[in-house]
Amino acid sequence: MPTSLSARIVAFEALQDFIPLYPLYQLLFADHGLSAAQISTLFVIWSTTGFVLEVPSGAWADTYSRRKLLVLGALISGLGYAAWITLPSFAGFALGFVLWGTSSALISGTFEAFVYDELVARDRAGRYASLLGRARSASFLANLAATALATPLFALGGYTLAGVFSVLSCLVQAVVALTLPEAPPAEAAADDGSESTGAAFASYLAMLRSGVTEVLTGRTVRRAAGLVAVLMGFMAFDEYFPLLAREAGAATGVIPLLIAGTVAAQAIGGALAGAAYKLPEATFAIGLGVTAVLIAWGSLSRSAWGFIPIAVGYGVMQLVIVVSEARLQDSITGPARATITSVSGFFSEVFAIAVFAGFALGSLWFSMAILVAALTVPVLLTAFVVPLALPSPVNSVSAEATET
Secondary structure (H helix, E strand, C coil): CCCCHHHHHHHHHHHHCCCCCCCCHHHHHHHCCCCHHHHHHHHHHHHHHHHHHHHHHHHHHHHCCHHHHHHHHHHHHHHHHHHHHHCCCHHHHHHHHHHHHHHHHHHHHHHHHHHHHHHHHCCCHHHHHHHHHHHHHHHHHHHHHHHHHHHHHHHHHHHHHHHHHHHHHHHHHHHHHHCCCCCHHHHHHHHCCCCCHHHHHHHHHHHHHHHHHHHHHCHHHHHHHHHHHHHHHHHHHHHHHHHHHHHCCCCCCCHHHHHHHHHHHHHHHHHCHHHHCCCCHHHHHHHHHHHHHHHHHHHHCCCHHHHHHHHHHHHHHHHHHHHHHHHHHHHCCCCCHHHHHHHHHHHHHHHHHHHHHHHHHHCCCCCHHHHHHHHHHHHHHHHCCHHHHCCCCCCCCCCCCCCC
């Protein structure tokens, strides 16, 4: 078990993506008779669950134990993957997505706020971008390992064996979460054991109101939260990469290896985020524009080789996302950090639902290559917004090497 705080943070994030089912579940659905429209409907159910619970769970994280919510989120995601392999039908897949969406809502804003506040408590706030980048890179490397593992697991035991390994990863993640300390806001909430249910609910509502108010009234926070929401919404791309690969003629056992390239590129992008934190805003705008061109080029090539430019573009986009998330955290001044992060997550789910609905409708007339390429148009348009929406870097941020 990792001993330092930063090592445990990285391990928790990595285990969240050590899921061998990730490169296979779209194929699992298709092999059980679901059409592209039905699969997109499942994605809509997933995102709808997330956006309904995102903001309430953020406020809960600001008034309750963040560590306990991280444990609960890990366990619920494991139940979701178990539902897929034990109930392989549209209803079972939908149940799995509801559980996964619930888990994502519990973990997303909670994790970022936990990390930032723990670093602040140790006078290490300047390490946030680097630590978050390391954690995200570790998650992609774990995803890469799981993606590579998916091929032999599928060969040995099909989707079931890949699902069993995915559930086990969630259980280990829950154990790691149990070893984490409590972030300061969680400790304050936990110390008041005599607080009545009514007072606790009032505290919850006050925190919810505080977070939403800061987003609505603070221009910098509002723009940064909106930018992060849109960028995270673009991550809906990868839900269709396996179907894109199959359309290009790749065999099921080879598809995880193609997806591995996009995951590796994301790991590199996340790892470079700390060093890129202080680059001018225009640099990230250019990078996002390049991302749009590369992904469109790769998808329209209708070849397995097209995953090379797709991977490079996805890696650049991941770097922009991590830097945007870090600058959002640095721009927050109030106590409702998890709530504000979850507000951003809420709108990212709204955007993702629009993407999934567009794919569901578009699949009736267009190929997967055309649909993926079409999604790069809003990516390109967002590049023009980056210089206005991305907050300036905090001058006090420094590269601290001290281990937490």
